[in-house]
Amino acid sequence: xxxxxxxxxxxxxxxxxxxxxxxxxxxxxxxxxxxxxxxxxxxxxxxxxxxxxxxxxxxxxxxxxxxxxxxxxxxxxxxxxxxxxxxxxxxxxxxxxxxxxxxxxxxxxxxxxxxxxxxxxxxxxxxxxxxxxxxxxxxxxxxxxxxxxxxxxxxxxxxx
Amino acid sequence: xxxxxxxxxxxxxxxxxxxxxxxxxxxxxxxxxxxxxxxxxxxxxxxxxxxxxxxxxxxxxxxxxxxxxxxxxxxxxxxxxxxxxxxxxxxxxxxxxxxxxxxxxxxxxxxxxxxxxxxxxxxxxxx
Amino acid sequence: xxxxxxxxxxxxxxxxxxxxxxxxxxxxxxxxxxxxxxxxxxxxxxxxxxxxxxxxxxxxxxxxxxxxxxxxxxxxxxxxxxxxxxxxxxxxx
Numbered sequence: 203x204x205x206x207x208x209x210x211x212x213x214x215x216x217x218x219x220x221x222x223x224x225x226x227x228x229x230x231x232x233x234x235x236x237x238x239x240x241x242x243x244x245x246x247x248x249x250x251x252x253x254x255x256x257x258x259x260x261x262x263x264x265x266x267x268x269x270x271x272x273x274x275x276x277x278x279x280x281x282x283x284x285x286x287x288x289x290x291x292x293x294x295x296x297x298x299x300x301x302x303x304x305x306x307x308x309x310x311x312x313x314x315x316x317x318x319x320x321x322x323x324x325x326x327x328x329x330x331x332x333x334x335x336x337x338x339x340x341x342x343x344x345x346x347x348x349x350x351x352x353x354x355x356x357x358x359x360x361x362x
Numbered sequence: 363x364x365x366x367x368x369x370x371x372x373x374x375x376x377x378x379x380x381x382x383x384x385x386x387x388x389x390x391x392x393x394x395x396x397x398x399x400x401x402x403x404x405x406x407x408x409x410x411x412x413x414x415x416x417x418x419x420x421x422x423x424x425x426x427x428x429x430x431x432x433x434x435x436x437x438x439x440x441x442x443x444x445x446x447x448x449x450x451x452x453x454x455x456x457x458x459x460x461x462x463x464x465x466x467x468x469x470x471x472x473x474x475x476x477x478x479x480x481x482x483x484x485x486x487x488x489x
Numbered sequence: 490x491x492x493x494x495x496x497x498x499x500x501x502x503x504x505x506x507x508x509x510x511x512x513x514x515x516x517x518x519x520x521x522x523x524x525x526x527x528x529x530x531x532x533x534x535x536x537x538x539x540x541x542x543x544x545x546x547x548x549x550x551x552x553x554x555x556x557x558x559x560x561x562x563x564x565x566x567x568x569x570x571x572x573x574x575x576x577x578x579x580x581x582x
Contacts, residue, residue, distance in 0.1 A: 426546050
């Protein structure tokens with residue numbers, strides 16, 4: 203077992219400690235000790251270690267997600283305020299995913315659920331079937347295309 | 363409100379705009395949560411308040427305390443990060459609980475399970 | 490001038506967030522199913538957390554931030570436990 207099993211976790215814990223308290227030498231030392239012990243405790247649990255292959259694509263993913271959240275915020279606000287109930291059809295949607303990495307799947311689930319207008323419901327890891335619910339389902343193919351080409355392709359490039 | 367007297371005008375306008383935007387999004391989310399017809403539709407409404415609703419209020423608080431204190435105050439961003447990570451988890455768990463309960467009652471509107479394990483027999487009492 | 494702008498923005502924010510909390514409470518009472526009530530509780534605590542952050546801007550103290558953080562954490566744990574309860578009928582398996 204190495205001294206620092208999860209460098210990213212330790213760094214973010216230290217950063218969180220210093221934002222909560224203050225950016226000083228004393229809190230840097232204290233936060234480092236806490237982050238070190240926390241990463242040892244995490245290593246004792248032996249979780250699946252995520253492997254990020256292409257770091258430079260992460261900002262692109264973040265930008266796409268923030269832009270899509272703003273766009274779907276506006277769409278859902280207009281649905282709620284205009285009270286469209288007759289033309290709007292909200293329904294379940296089944297998508298076949300090729301993504302296998304568990305960390306990437308978790309990130310995809312968080313992206314889809316955090317975006318207003320779509321929610322991740324169920325996933326079968328054996329055949330890769332995803333059941334999701336969409337608030338304004340105009341076109342099945344458009345949503346499948348969004349998930350497959352906009353998010354899944356990028357996540358596969360980053361993690362696989 | 364005397365502590366805000368030395369706040370420059372542009373900062374006050376920015377803080378006010380972010381505050382009103384965030385609170386309006388949270389309110390619209392709650393209105394949608396109140397008005398939409400089925401549970402699975404209502405599931406989408408609170409994410410308005412937790413995505414850019416929280417983002418707006420947190421951004422206003424960060425600008426305000428940074429301008430008042432004269433040094434960068436960014437600890438509010440922890441609330442934003444925390445909420446944006448936890449909300450999808452709670453919504454997914456709630457959605458799966460709702461699917462489980464609806465299937466246990468043989469609700470015709472809910473699609474069959476995509477999970478490979480067999481679904482347990484319906485023996486739960488209602489609500 | 491900036492005090493006036495902030496005062497009215499904060500008042501509007503408080504009113505809007507209070508209405509949002511009232512709507513969440515109404516959904517909690519009306520239901521119709523248990524999952525609607527749990528989702529109402531979730532919406533209620535998120536809105537009360539935002540209200541506490543705006544109280545912090547109004548008073549200029551950072552103590553409200555800590556209260557908001559604690560509400561966020563406890564609300565998350567409570568909702569997860571309730572969702573787990575709805576799925577299985579028991580929290581500790």
